[in-house]
Structures are given as structure tokens and as C-alpha cells.
Amino acid sequence: xxxxxxxxxxxxxFRLKKxxxxxxxxxxxxxxxxxxxxxxxxxxxKSYIPALExxxxxxxxxxxxxxxxxxxxxxxxxxxxxxxxxxxxxVQKLINTKCCEILAETYYHSLASLxxxxxxxxxxxxxxxxxxxxxxxVPTTFxxxxxxxxxxxxxxxxxFKTLNIILTExxxxxxxxxxxxxxxxxxGKNPQLILLRHHILSEDISINFNNKNWKExxxxxxxxxxxxxxxxxxGNSDESLYCNIFMDLETFGEHHDDxxxxxxxxxxxxxxxxxxxxxxxxxxxxxxxxxxxxxxxDVLNVKDYISWNSYKKDISAFAGNEMQKNSQMALYKQLNExxxxxxxxxxxxxxxxxxxxxxxxxxxxxxxxxxxxKYFSYYPNAETAxxxxxxxxxxxxxxxx
Numbered sequence: 001x002x003x004x005x006x007x008x009x010x011x012x013x014f015r016l017k018k019x020x021x022x023x024x025x026x027x028x029x030x031x032x033x034x035x036x037x038x039x040x041x042x043x044x045x046k047s048y049i050p051a052l053e054x055x056x057x058x059x060x061x062x063x064x065x066x067x068x069x070x071x072x073x074x075x076x077x078x079x080x081x082x083x084x085x086x087x088x089x090x091v092q093k094l095i096n097t098k099c100c101e102i103l104a105e106t107y108y109h110s111l112a113s114l115x116x117x118x119x120x121x122x123x124x125x126x127x128x129x130x131x132x133x134x135x136x137x138v139p140t141t142f143x144x145x146x147x148x149x150x151x152x153x154x155x156x157x158x159x160f161k162t163l164n165i166i167l168t169e170x171x172x173x174x175x176x177x178x179x180x181x182x183x184x185x186x187x188g189k190n191p192q193l194i195l196l197r198h199h200i201l202s203e204d205i206s207i208n209f210n211n212k213n214w215k216e217x218x219x220x221x222x223x224x225x226x227x228x229x230x231x232x233x234x235g236n237s238d239e240s241l242y243c244n245i246f247m248d249l250e251t252f253g254e255h256h257d258d259x260x261x262x263x264x265x266x267x268x269x270x271x272x273x274x275x276x277x278x279x280x281x282x283x284x285x286x287x288x289x290x291x292x293x294x295x296x297x298d299v300l301n302v303k304d305y306i307s308w309n310s311y312k313k314d315i316s317a318f319a320g321n322e323m324q325k326n327s328q329m330a331l332y333k334q335l336n337e338x339x340x341x342x343x344x345x346x347x348x349x350x351x352x353x354x355x356x357x358x359x360x361x362x363x364x365x366x367x368x369x370x371x372x373x374k375y376f377s378y379y380p381n382a383e384t385a386x387x388x389x390x391x392x393x394x395x396x397x398x399x400x401x
Contacts, residue, residue, distance in 0.1 A: 001239075001240050001241070001280060001281070001282065002228070002229065002231055002232045002241050002242075002243060002277065002280060002281045002282075003240055003241065003242045003243070003281075003282055003283075003284035003289075003292070004228060004243045004245065004273060004281060004282070004283050004284065005068075005069065005195060005242055005243065005244045005245065005283075005284050005285070005286055006067075006068040006069070006245045006246075006283070007068065007069035007070070007071075007103070007143070007167060007244070007245070007246040007247075007286065008051075008068065008069070008070050008071075008246075008247060008248065008249040008251075009071050009143070009246070009247070009248050009249065010048065010070065010071065010072045010073070010076055010248075010249045010250075011071075011072075011073040011075070011076050011109050011248070012036070012039060012040060012043065012073075012075060012076045012079060013075050013109065013352075013355040013357040013358070014031045014036060014075050014079075014352045014355070015031065015032045015035050015036055015039075015378065016030055016031060016032060016353075016358070016388055016389070016392055017029075017030055017031065017032045018388060019388050019391040019392060019395070020391065021391065023391065023395065024391060024394045024395045024398050025395060025398030025399065027395065030349070030391075030392050030395050031352065035378075036079055036083075037079075037082075037083050040076075040079045040080065040082075040083045040084055041083055041084060043250060043254050044080070044083075044084040044086070044087050046253040046254050046257075046258070047249065047250050047252055047253035047254040048084075048087045048090075048249065048250075048253075049084075049086060049087060049090065050252070050253055050258070050263060051249055051252040051253060051263070051266065052087065052090040052091065052094065052249075053090065054252075054263060054266050054267055055068065055094060055100070055266075056090065056093060056094055056097070057267075058267070058270050059094070059097045059099045059100075060097075061271075062270065062271075062274065064097065064098070064099050065274070065282065065283060066099065066270045066283050067099045067100070067101075067283040067284060067285045067288075068099070068100060068101075068283070068285075069100070069101045069102075069103055069141065069167075069285060069286050070091065070094070070100055070101070070102055070103070070249070071102065071103040071104075071105055071143060072091065072102070073105065073106075073107070073108070073109040073127075073355075074107035074108055074109070074126065074127060074130060075108060075109065075352065075355060077130065077134065088134070091135070092135060095135050095136075095137060099285075100285075101139075101140075101141060101285040101286055101287055102131055102135060102137055102139055103139055103141045103142065103143050103167070103286070104124060104127055104128050104131065104139035104141065104142045104143075104160075104163060105124070105127055105142065105143050105144060105145065106120065106123040106124055106127060106144065106145050107123040107124075107126040107127040107130065107351075108123055108351050108352065108354045108355050109145050109355045109356055109357070110123055110145060110351070110354035110355060110356060111145060111148075111318055111319070111328060111354065111356050111359060112332075112354060113144055113145070113148060113152075113153050113156065114148070114305070114315065114318075114319060114328070115328055115329070115332045116332045116335070116336070117156055119332065119335065119354075120156055121156065121159070123351070124142070124157070124160065127139075128160075128162075138162055139162070139163070140162050140163060140164050140165065140287040140290075141163070141164070141165040141166075141167065141286040141287050142157060142160070142163045142165070142166050142167070142192075143166070143167040143168075143246075144166075144168070145356050146307045146308060146309050146317075146318070146356060147167060147168045147169045147197060147246070147306075147307050147308040148168075148305055148306070148307045148315060148318075149166065149168035149169070149194075149302055149305070149306055149307075150302045150303065150304060150305045150306070151186070151187040151188065151190075151301065151302055151303060153166075154166065154186040154187060154188070154190040154192055155188070155190060157190075157192065158189070158190055158191070163192065164191070164192060164193065164287065164290055165192060165193055165194075165195060165286045165287060165289060165290070166186065166192045166193075166194050166195070167194075167195050167196075167197065167244070167246065167286065168194060168195075168196060168197065168302075168306060168308075169196065169197050169199060169306050169307060169308045169313050170196035170197050170198055170199055170244070171199075171306045171313035171314075172313075173306075173313065174300065174301075174302050174306060175196070178298060178300075179234060180196040180197070180198050180199075180244070181196075181198065181231055181234055181241045181242050181243060181244075182241065182242065182297070182298070183195055183242060183289055183293055183297055184196070184297055184298055184299065184300035185297040185298070185299050185300065186299075186300065187299055187300060187301045187302065193289060193290070193293065193297065194300050195242060195244050195286060195289065196244060196300075197244050197245075197246040197308060198243055198244050198245060199308065199313070201224075201227060201228065201243065201245055202244075202245050202246050202247050202308075203247075204216070204219060204224065204227075205219070205224070205245075205247060205251060205265075206247040206248065206251045206255070209251075209256050209260065209262055209265070210256045210257075210260045210262075218261075219265070220265075221264075221265050221268035221269040221271075221272050222268075222272050222276075224265075224269055224272075225269060225272035225273045225275075225276050225277075226276060228243050228245075228273060228277075228281075229273070229276050229277050229280075229281065231243050232277075232280055232281075240292050240293065242284070242289070246308070252266055270283065309360075310365065316363075316365050317360055317363050317365065318356055318359045318360055318363070319359065320363060320364070320365045321362065321363070321364050321365070321382075323362045323364075323382060323383070323386040324359045324362045324363070327358070327359065327362065327386060327389050327390065327393075328359060330390070330393050331350060331353055331354060331393060332354075334346075334350055334393055334396060334397060334400075335347065335350045335351070335354070337400065338350055338396075338400060341400060343400055345399070346396050346399055346400050349396050349399075350396055353389070353392055353393070353396075357376065358385070358389055360376060360377070361376075361377045361378075361379050361382065361385035361389075362382045362385045362386045362389070363382060364382045
């Protein structure tokens, strides 16, 4: 049986104003609220609302057989509540169908798992509590920021007894001869099961859908459904296989505009899966793997960090140069000083700064997807992003003095 596990991430950071040395300690807010409002309004109308409405219609159309996972970061939740609460209402409707599983992650979409274990645990707890307060559900599946994972992260999550599943990248360098369509057990004494993103099938949509230079262009729903079903030939007839398709929800309508046909693709793909797969396929929520799987699983030993970013599938996009490392060290040093002082105002500012986007803006690696980098970054270059971030840290330091 082939289990198709779609998962969509929703995230937008708090964006910094363009600062100078003269702004340190003087600005009422270092965050660009007007830019945030403009972007949230645009992305909600172009992507979130139409995409979520299509997902809701698919659940109804297929009598609850279409299912998917969804995650919303803390910064996005805060901004949606301010600028477009209709999106939150749509998510609640989807949760009520029992066909949409909300996942846990770090509240601020941070890199705390790389730099500060206590802060990582705090942010995961904060996210779980926020999801429960807002939607009335307790997440049982975890995805780290940018799907960053290693054995160490499974160790840090061991104390979260409700988090039974971890999503991460199906990177070839850790799989070797193994396949990303089987679940794996976390390394050591960790009890979690790991679901691996099928990065080829995921990126066929998220990256290549409108790539006219791609040899498979155009991507049709029928072609894609057949590719998914071809995975059934990879295992025994009585074995449960997992086609884990993970991407940003912004793929639909924002990264690929409505004019590309991306929404029609989203509407048609599940219908064609059921038509082609008949009784050999089902859509599955990540947590449902615990009810399906009862066999012994191979252990996934991940010594070095992996992520879903860049073709190297490592953390180079966030910690690949000295600017990125220095900025994060400065951030977490200041964050711990704010904790010691009990300065909740400064602590909240620093935690907003911890979103991984700020480190990504400083990336210089030539193997990054240039088009994607230009889309996400609003700085002319990495050095400007680095300098602006340091001004923001200096501003908080001045407030704490």
C-alpha cells in the first residue's frame, strides 16, 4: 500500500527596517511593520486563502480520504491575527475536518537547535502551547526549522512524550542504499519514527513546476500522479510505503503564480491519484503512521546536520560562512543575557530576530538557488544583511544597558 503524505509549511518572518548606526537605541521598533502588513496581505490573497480553500474542497470532494499535514510558525500566526485572520479561520475549518494535522516546530522558526538547547526546548514548548490555545489540538509530529535534523536533535526532543514522529529531508548522503519511502527509527535510545521527504517529487512541484528549461516541463497532474504511483513497485505488495511530499504552501500562488496553472494542478492531482491508484493508495496524516506501522524499522544514523535547503541538503545556507556564525553567536549571547536580567521586552525582540531567515539573507554559497535567494532576501547582498542584523543586536544591547 502506498501512503501519500503531503505536508505544507506556512512561514513569514518579522522583517527588519533598514537601520544605521544612528538608529541604535533610538528607534521605537526595529521591525518594518508596514512591509510585514503589505507582504502578509499579498501572500494571503494570492496564496494562503485560495490554496487552503482548495484543500478544504478536496477534503469534502473525496469524503475525508484526502489528508495532509500543515504547520504555521509563531511569527506568521502573530501577523495573520493582526492583518488577515481569515487565514486562521480557514486553518481551523481544516483542523475540524480531522483530515489536516497541525505540526509542532520552533515557535520563531529559529536555528536554536544548532546553538542553544534550552532555547530550542523553550521555543518548541511555546509553539505546542500556542497551537493548543489557538486550535485546541496537541501536535504529535515535529518538523524542525528548514527540516534541519541530526541525532542530536532527536536527543533534545526525547523529553517531549507527545512528539512521536519527526519529518526531515531524504538526503542521499544519509540514506546510502536505503529508500526515502520507508519510515526509520531515530538513532540510539530515541523512540521517534522518522519520515523522509521525497525531495525529487517535492521539488518537481516547488521548484520546477514553472521551469521551462526543465526536461519534464510542463508538469501535468496526470504525469505527476503516475510518478507517485510508480513508487509502489519499490516494495513488497503487502508493505506500507510512504511518498512524503513536503513544501511551502506559498508554492501555490506566490512562488508559482495562478497564471502558471498551479492551482488547477493542486485541484486535479489528488483526484488522479485515486483514479490511477484505485485501492493501492491512500493519503495519510503523519501521526497515522503509528497506527499503520508495527514492524521493526532500520535505524537512521544522522551524525551531521541535514536540511531541505540547497542541493547539498546541509546547513550551509544558514551556517556556511563567518557572517552567519558570528551573527548567531552574538544573538544567542545577547539572548542569554536578557534571560539572566529577566528583560522580557528585549527577549521577545531577540527571539523575533532568531528566525532563520535573517541568517539565510547572509548566505554567500554559490550552490544556492539564486532565484530563490533573490525572492526571499530583500537586501542587495549578504554583507548588507549582516550589517543590518548587527545594528539590530546593538540596538537591543543599548536597550538593556
